[in-house]
Amino acid sequence: MKRYILVFLIISLISCTKDRKEDFILQDLIPENSELIVITPDLQAFIDNLSSNDLLSKSKFPLKTRLTKELDFLRLLNFKNQTGLAFSNLWSQDVNYTLITQRDSSLIPFDSIKNKSVETIKEGDVEFKSVNIENSKFFLYEKGNSVFITNSKQRILDYDAEEKLLKSPDFKKAFEAADRNKTSVFLQHSKIPDDLSSFFKDLKFPGFQKLANWSSFDLDLEKSNIKINGISLGNTGENFLGIFSNSDPRQSEVGKVCPDDFISYYSLGFSSFEKLYANIKAKDSLNTDYPAVLNHAIEIASVNLKDGSAVVINVHEIEAAKEALAGLGEEIESFRGSSIIEVNEEIEFSNIFKNVMEIENAQFYTIQDNFVIFSSSVEILKKFVTSFQNSDTLANKQYFTDLMSSLSSESSMLFVINSKEFSRAKNENSEDLKFNKNSLAAFQVINEDNFAHLHGIISNSEKAAASNGAEQISSFKIEAPVSSNPYFFRNHRTDQLDIAVQDQNNDLYLISNKGNIFWKKNMDSPITSPICQVDLFKNGNLQLAFSTGYNMEVLDRNGNKVEGYPIRFNQPLTQPLAVFDYDNNRNYRFVLTQNKKVYMVGPKGKAIKGFDFEQAGSDVIKAPKHIRLGNKDYILIAEESGKLNILSRQGKIRVPVKDKIEFSENEWYGYQNSFVSTNPQKDLIKISQNGNVSTNDLGLAENNRIVAYKNDLVYLNENELSINSKIVNLDFGLYTDPQLFTFRNRSLIAITDTQTQKVYVFNDKAELLEGFPVYGTSQVDIANADLDSKLELIVRGEENEILMYEF
Template sequence: MEKFFGKSLLLLLLISLWGCKETPQKTGTLMDFVPENASVILKITNWEGLQADIENNSLLSKFDKTIPYLFLSKQAPLLKYLHPDSQSLLCVNTLNDSLSAYTFIARQTSNLFHPDSIQDKIVETLKIDDHTFQRITLGEKIAFTTIVDSVFVTSSSQQILMNILKGRTEREATFKKVFELPTSGELTAILRGNKIFLTDSSGVDFTSWTAVDVSIAPESFKATGITLATDTIPQLLNIFDGQVPQQNDLADLVPIDALGAMSFTFDDAEQLQSQLRTFRGETEAVKTTGIFGSISEVGTIDTKGETALFIKSIDAALTSDALARFVTTENSFREIEIKSFSEPELFQKTFYPLINAQKANYVFQLDNFFVFTESEVSAQGLIASYQNATTLKNTSYFKKTAQDLSSSSSLLIFKMQGDFSESLSGFFNLNFQKSSKGISLKEFPLAALQFSVDRNFAHVTLSCREEGSAEIKNVASTVLEKFNVNLENPVLGIPQIIGDNGNVVVQDVGNKLYYLSENGKTLWSKNLGSPILGKIEEVDIYGKGNKQMAFATKNALYVLDRNGKDANQFPLKFKDEITQPLSVFDYDNNRKYRFMVVQGKDVLLYDKDGKTVKGFAFTKAKSNIVQSPEHIRIGKKDYIVIPEENGTLNILSRVGKPRISVAKKFHFSEIPISVEDNTFVVISAENTKERISEDGKVTSQNLKVGASYWFAINRNTKATLDNNLLRIDGKLVELPVGLYSRPHLFDIHNKTYITITEIQERKVYVFDSNADPLNGFPIYGTSEASLGKNETKNGIRLSVKGDSKGVIVYDID
């Protein structure tokens, strides 16, 4: 495609010099003067408008410092002297790899060309073989002109002009048929001998002639029309004869960082394979193992490292059964089995020249897709992008391009990352100049070329659009999988983001604690002997900004520094079992920490040095404590709330003395005691909302919600979940029906974010405080998620469990 656009500019160079003669009395048609073997014929309705469109097109302007464009600019003074009143033709003949000749054809009118206004020209009249024409020289440029039957013709090649005068013009019947097709718009391109470059640099003959209406807008380039193949020579389009185009779904699979992709569809696999064998000149059938009988789409995905193959099944169970005897389970990734495939050359043998890959070593299934890769690493990357929805389908620029395309086609080609290579440009039979190699076209993230067979021809569509940097980043690319690592044993609990650099701390079922760097490297590990209760709290007991991690297991209170070393007098060991997660209080934000440990009914309080805090009055409850004690501040008053199994809610002062007396007994749920509108809030096991004022008065509200209801509040933001109904500060988000984890609130960069995970579908959602989902979500994850800062200034990092042993970390832009 890059060749096509570069050459489109070069087409304009044909306007070297024009000459004219007196208008003859006879008249002819413009088609009668098209030179033999012209590779491109442009039918132009508005010549001056076309020049302006090309000048303003953002894609073509990328070539403003290349040799073709500079050569054009030197000829620019001549363009204003050309004023055809009606349709004109611009023809290109390729003489050799580096030289092309150009012919312009238009009805002669008094306004067409005024050479008298051009200075420093040399005009000569030549006569050869009874044919008279003019040679006009301006500097180093020469053009040959004549008028025949009221038609003005000029060419940069004397030989081509002589051939036209001798009647050696394009007379092929298929060309005439294509030329006379009705057109719309101001520009139609008629293209000869189209090639497709899918498997090798030489390309393969695809069709004989193509006619497309071209639309050039400042930020887009679109062409639509038809293409014809002949039966006299093998042409690839003919393999789709008798096939009904099926829906193309390759955009569902293609990662956004891929270089390109291609797919072809069919409704009769045996017929397609037979016609491919005929195209290749083969007589012996290739055994296909029965795999392709239940599929409708086959394609390739080009990544930076290799080419992956895929098939889309209309019955995944049948396809899986057909594959069964050729596969062996090797590994799994994100609960997807990756299997070895014993017929790596099958696709090349069956579908060449559409497919030439010979290393389909591994296969895995994603819904109705079966994907084949050369390596397990490539398989993991494709699985991750599919599960994270970081695929082409989810980008804004694909959604725009898809509006130009049919949902079903015979052949669909995507070129991405501004890589408009021969796969597209070859079809237009145009050569891209070497001087333009290396031009950055990143503003054009996607070009699509589509063919839909209809009887003895095919509809063709080309679409390419410019996008700004924000659009190119698109919905999906705002979330990047930073790393995915496996522990020695299955993950225990939730991987947790720690600190401002986005490090991760996680424990496995062997009770080993891992501290992972921002890039996923294990900095240290530590055997704890038992699971961590609840989450890890961050503290700064030395007051130097180097935070430590505080947490409890069933028999110890730990404070670890970032090197995994014990701080001060920690750990504190306990004979009796700790029954609730550690509570950490910092009443005045002055790092005078209090660590509260619960052992059944007993309460133990320690300072940052691990010493017992004397004078704390509440040391023992009347029944077992059912939640970790919470520190709550209302106004300028501090409260410690401790709920008991017998229904008592203790609301204490800093020193452990009763501060508010609550007469009512509660059936506490797992939802922590919180504060809302300056009242304490208890969500009971019966899903009643109990509000307790500072004078101890209780008001009850029946919430009328489901058994899975959850309530979470963080200062000014509140989130509730009732089945699949998530409300954030009263704004409703209706999630897909499923099984959801509890919503969690995180304050990061002075903003509040809410995370929630659909456990069965393994999808992690993140919302802001306005109940808007963050771009790129949901993503893959199998547990509740943790949010924190990453190493960038305003970045967010998310950690979540992947496979049973896997930890996945994402960066959110």
């Protein structure tokens, strides 16, 4: 019998203990007017994580200032149990907060707090305390196994009367779905103030207050990221998410065309626009027709840029979409090969997506890949075309792909924000928000039958800020179509680089790297050589040297002829001007060719005495070439007869080559202490400094092109680009000769596909540089054109346009 009594006492004790634990039920103690609720298993750890997040710890904004002032005392308290923080009037100056946790005698360590005062207050039958510690004042109320800390006296009276408590079934569901081991945040959408709702209106989304009844998400705070994952509940037909009924989410692809310097975009993904629009009409009683192209859409996005906005329609079959667009308008302009169409009647997107997406009506559109892009501005459409052709879109940026990898692959709704630019556009304390360059934020909604998944991330990593992809920094036009490749020319006054280029009227321009035309000078004929930079007087003042049909010209940087020039010939020059500077000491040798004749002149335009090679045995078929191998100088002159003259500085044979060479269109280069080129049989020819000739069958095609320097060998074989034996498979196209640029220990290889108008730049490991290809229609020049550490690239764009990129 005693055993039974003992068992009964143990069971009773356990039961009583369980009752006391269940006396604290946090979800039943939330004020009904709460706008935002934070529930955490470890409040102190949560506060520490907030402090260690770079963005939150370094930034200043009004809400943070107010909450820090109100809740600074929390760092002094001992939290051992699950804790809830409920806020109302959150975006006003008078924030109301209530902290709810389980009763614990050690919660407030009064003995260890120096500056404190405690006053007991009694109102009716309600007794509570007014506490002042470290200049923070709050009210403390204990009831049963619960303790409440609040800055609202009325809140305590309501608690005592068990009034105005949250009874929402959807909140209870959200609470049950939350991970108890993580900090969770709950939003009651109908209570969200206009201040927060206006944030989403700036994203062109007007329906945040009606998105759902409740949203909850787990919060993960990392050093450079803030991540959320959760759900929205109560998604009835009255709520916004009802428009996605009977529609599946889709993968967002807007990043493929969205310029990387965007402000924000808001995207809807769906399996059927017809079903989506039927839900929109039913919800908002709309009676607006929509263009047939939308029947082919799987995604629609509103994209905000600094100078305007666009509507991007992602279609699953572009040819069908083009048929649906046929007859809607006429082409008003072709920009970089893309048609810009003006529609006959403005498309009223604002009515089609009323209360769904705040967007402007559109008058123009263009097509890029699988996207139809509408805008009220032609310049905005040109921005999209430029960014797409330059690979300067979000999808080509590693920081964007890293961000999207944190989200689900498919979305019903997706918001992406360029954090720094968005804060600037709102002009709200942007200088106090410490966003790094390329900091992005994304928020994703994936609709289900009666709830939705939520995923979000704010990324503020320093790695993204350090991204150095190619970026177009300027574009300027001359009066007639460009006829030559553009060349950099150093401005000795600014120590920056200007640009020299000729147009089809034979006008030569010198243009600043900001696009200002210094001068324009008409030449007698097209320039036939590269435009070379020389310092004839060895005083740092530079000149431009080049050849035309009958002349060798030297102009100073003001466009004036230098004394002694031009050198005029009665018969045309048959090869481009070659400029030699053997020891880089500005003792220039200018080499000109007329059929068999070779002329070498000095800085003053006079013939050089002591150069004995005046005439070849047959016509010279390439411009003479200076090559230095080790500490020896060689001059190479190729003859139509197959003879290759390898000369000394004095014009005497330095390397006797007995074999007859079949020359290809390729030049000769110095490579690994030998001379290399190719023959028409598609072999690589190698001539040693002793004159030994060897060939290597590389399996080259007939139209192969090579370039080499020291230890770099590059050749283009149809669509295969070989860089130091590493093969890059390019798309089939019409390519310029590859170009090799060296900067200290760095080699870059550039090549342009004139068919698709893409410029590629690779390093010597055959790796495509970030941000390439970019748009361009000619060979390029690469140099450090300004005072920063980045390189610049210039290239012809449209027929009378010069483009400059930075990378």
